[in-house]
Amino acid sequence: MDTLQNTALARALTELPGPLPARGVIHIAIRHTDRFTVVGNHLAQHTGLSTVAVGLAVRIQSLPQGTEIGIKALAARLPEGEKLIAAALRELEAHGYLRRTRTRLPNGRIVTRTVFCNQPTALLRPRVAARPPAEPQVPPPVQDPAAPEPGAPQTPAPPDVQQEQAQEQAPEAPAPAPQDHAPYVVLVPPPTAPRQPSPPLPQPRELTAELHRAATALLGDLRRHAHQLVLSENDIRQLAPAVAAWLERDTRPDTIRHALTNDLPQPLRHPAKLLKHRLTALIPPPLPGPDDLTAPVRPRIAVTPFQTCDGCERAFRSPAPGHCRDCRTADGHTRAAA
Template sequence: ALRELEAAGFLARTRERLPDGRFVPRTISYNRPGADREAARETPRAREASETREAGEAQEEPPAPKALERRPVPPAAAPAPAPPAPTRSPLPERHHAAASLLAGLRGREPRMLLSERDVRRLAPGVTEWLERGAHPEAVSRTLCATLPHDLAHPAGFLAHRLAALMPPPLPAVPVAPPPPDPFQNCDDCDRAFRAPEPGLCGGCRAWAAA
């Protein structure tokens, strides 16, 4: 396209030599092809280089370099202290057994790898299972049974299973009646009767009292 514009007279491309000996391309565009072309003016860069060279030749001695003013370097600011790590409240003692059970699930099923935060969040649910009479081995087996193949969030799965499969509380144990007194032989008539200690039967006590 540039060659076609140049052939039609809209464009002129030349090479210009700078005072330092380098050649640079120069492109001139024309709004009216065939008009008188003015003499190419000197480029600002070439004129600046020429004026600099002439000024350098006219000057006899180079100016003395100015002494650099040294400014005091401000001391580097001390790095800000790191914020203290947030302290977590200790886990209540009643949840220690549940936390140990949850942390050990990965030994039974590698996909049940829980973070410390997840263990603290799920421990109260496991504690409720244990307080309802569930054996720890039965709890571990139930939580790890029939896991889905695409298990991506074990903590969420365990939270759902702990709530959905919560065992009922144990029924109240009835209070057994006290055992009856043992049999004793009366010291007078040798009859058998129930009493906490040996002695006279009821009839012999009544006769003795009379």
């Protein structure tokens, strides 16, 4: 049985379109037609949840409405123990996927009610307020040209004509107004929304011949390290100044190559656009100069030294020796009195 499965996988692998990655996972996606559950990447790739919690959330999401998903009920159907299941349920509850409340039934029994939401972030989106239904506009009555004028003597119509007139004059039953539910606010901009202009490619201060030659060689050599990055001569000519700006900022070629070839999307449809984005968004700042790394020199504050008064031997601040202020004042009064 394993040999048949391996043969089928190998045959399906040869039928995949486009070049395959040299390493990493390769997906063989076969469309489900029955018995499937849609799981969002926000859950499958959640970095804050353990693998057990993610798997338990997928299992709960696939169960029909009303299935018991208590700790003991899950432990009876799964190979994990009750402690591991309880910890996973607490993780899902902390991240908003699960909510457990205790409810009292009419017979007095207390049960645990569990609510699971497959996309808890959608509950936080604001809603549009419901608008009241518009009043129906009733058109003004149209005067029948065959109707008699007011004040004129009326002659009775035949019975069949009177029945038809009664059916025409009977009021129509109003149609039920459609319920206007408050939909979620669409956070994705419409296709007609104006797009923000993309930032320009970085340019070097001076595009010398050596920088241009090194940048062109680095771009042309990328396909040796990532076969998806096959660039045309026109693409290399447009991207070379940006690579030269990286080299001008003392960035090693290996560092530039790693930034451009690391974690490429699969499949890669527009290599030149991806490189343009990375060269613009990931460019490092210029290296600081020697003066930028020197600590700033703080200005020194001149401090007036202490002096000893020649008269009273009291300490006072003064740039030169002499008398303190009190002695100078007393000496001035003595001289004035003399």
